[in-house]
Amino acid sequence: MKLLVVGASYRTAPVATLERLAVSPSGLDRTLGRLVAQPYVSEAVLVSTCNRVEVYAAVSGFHGGLGDICAILAEQAGCQPAALANHLYVHFDSAAVDHVFRVAAGLDSMVIGEAQILGQLRDAYHWASAADTAGRLLHELMQQALRVGKRAHSETGIDRAGQSVVTAALGLAAGHLDDDLTGRPALIVGAGAMGSLGVATLSRLGAGPLTVANRSTDRAVRLAESYGAGARPMAELAETLSTVDIVVAATASTEPVLTREVVAAAAADRDPGRGPLVLLDLAVPRDVGPGVAELPGVEVIDIDRMAALLADGPVAADAAAVERIVAGEVESFLSWLRGADVAPTVAALRGRADDVVTAELRRLAQRRPDLSDDQRAEVARTVHRVVQRLLHQPTVRVRQLAAEPGGDQYTALLRELFDLEVPQTSPVDTVPDITPPTGGER
Numbered sequence: 001m002k003l004l005v006v007g008a009s010y011r012t013a014p015v016a017t018l019e020r021l022a023v024s025p026s027g028l029d030r031t032l033g034r035l036v037a038q039p040y041v042s043e044a045v046l047v048s049t050c051n052r053v054e055v056y057a058a059v060s061g062f063h064g065g066l067g068d069i070c071a072i073l074a075e076q077a078g079c080q081p082a083a084l085a086n087h088l089y090v091h092f093d094s095a096a097v098d099h100v101f102r103v104a105a106g107l108d109s110m111v112i113g114e115a116q117i118l119g120q121l122r123d124a125y126h127w128a129s130a131a132d133t134a135g136r137l138l139h140e141l142m143q144q145a146l147r148v149g150k151r152a153h154s155e156t157g158i159d160r161a162g163q164s165v166v167t168a169a170l171g172l173a174a175g176h177l178d179d180d181l182t183g184r185p186a187l188i189v190g191a192g193a194m195g196s197l198g199v200a201t202l203s204r205l206g207a208g209p210l211t212v213a214n215r216s217t218d219r220a221v222r223l224a225e226s227y228g229a230g231a232r233p234m235a236e237l238a239e240t241l242s243t244v245d246i247v248v249a250a251t252a253s254t255e256p257v258l259t260r261e262v263v264a265a266a267a268a269d270r271d272p273g274r275g276p277l278v279l280l281d282l283a284v285p286r287d288v289g290p291g292v293a294e295l296p297g298v299e300v301i302d303i304d305r306m307a308a309l310l311a312d313g314p315v316a317a318d319a320a321a322v323e324r325i326v327a328g329e330v331e332s333f334l335s336w337l338r339g340a341d342v343a344p345t346v347a348a349l350r351g352r353a354d355d356v357v358t359a360e361l362r363r364l365a366q367r368r369p370d371l372s373d374d375q376r377a378e379v380a381r382t383v384h385r386v387v388q389r390l391l392h393q394p395t396v397r398v399r400q401l402a403a404e405p406g407g408d409q410y411t412a413l414l415r416e417l418f419d420l421e422v423p424q425t426s427p428v429d430t431v432p433d434i435t436p437p438t439g440g441e442r
Helices: 015-021 025-036 062-077 081-087 094-105 116-130 136-155 165-174 193-204 217-226 234-241 260-269 303-310 319-341 343-367 373-402 408-418
Strands: 002-009 041-048 052-059 089-092 186-189 210-214 230-233 246-249 277-281 298-302
Touching: 002 015, 002 062, 002 094, 015 052, 015 062, 015 081, 015 303, 025 041, 025 062, 025 116, 041 062, 041 116, 041 136, 052 062, 052 094, 052 136, 062 081, 089 094, 094 116, 094 136, 094 319, 116 136, 116 193, 136 319, 165 193, 165 246, 165 277, 165 298, 165 303, 186 193, 186 234, 193 210, 193 217, 193 246, 210 217, 210 234, 217 230, 230 234, 234 260, 260 277, 298 303, 343 373, 343 408, 373 408
Parallel strands: 186 210, 186 246, 210 230, 246 277, 277 298
Antiparallel strands: 002 052, 002 089, 041 052
């Protein structure tokens, strides 16, 4: 089995495309099931956030696996695979490992170093495990990726520059509000992970009073009480909008919750002297409807705009240290993977030797029926001991060579020399599980 990553992110696709590709929690099981039902895909983990939709897969062939995954993504987006081609990136084997580790470390995020993606990777992994679509190869990959992400944040200072997407968005919002959010009334729409982070960040920045609106009023009340904020039902959204300067919208709704009509009515009721009504749309699909950005007195900052505004921002000084961590971990993982790949071949070689010894001992028994049981047992022990000693050094050495770059040629040579038939299984089927670590994007 080989590793394959196929995905789209804020770097390669507009929000409209990411919206079509996004998989809601209620649809994850179905999509994961569709992936592993494809001919070339045996394992799959699906990551779907506001900034990326990625499939991590174990495939039996590159082209077949790529075609299978692209077909499922196109089905999700409601278009032909060719329509997605310009928005997708593909990473195979070593490049796939490198990409997953970089994502876990926050190096591929819109805001370098943000830590939310690590939790989102963990959630995606756990979901795939529960759906039984993550096999031994992806278990190993994801467990190691989570460990790499934790190393990046614990051993470097990337968190200092790696602010959350919410923090970055509010920094952009402050630019429209005299560079100061202190005392600015704010509304948070959505009480999920991103909404909770919005409340916490706004509270830390001194904004207020804060109000939380959510479809589940009980959940909005619980979140609001944690930060001394107020809670309002979604039915009163239009009325609440007219009383605030900042809105953080981060729901899981499939339709816009801040429509042009609702926002226009709220903007008309606001005092122009307060400055614009700033809407931060951090949801995929978008929470802010079409045409809202064109309204007078309204500023909309969505994922597309954030990507453009943050593209030229400074990269954290500690990013270089994280790059070194990732590079070392990638090589370590690949070395292990190459070494593990030779195990089935070594097992097949030893099995072939056992078969030869068994056949020769059977032939000896037919030719020398006069040998006693003790004599036959002694001959068997001697022959087995000779064969094991002959095989020991070559098999130890081939494991060492296989762990080095280009080591797969030694495995292939061993199979060719001894005409070995090795089942095409994942190399990690031969090693024990590693306990996952305990323990951004939206």
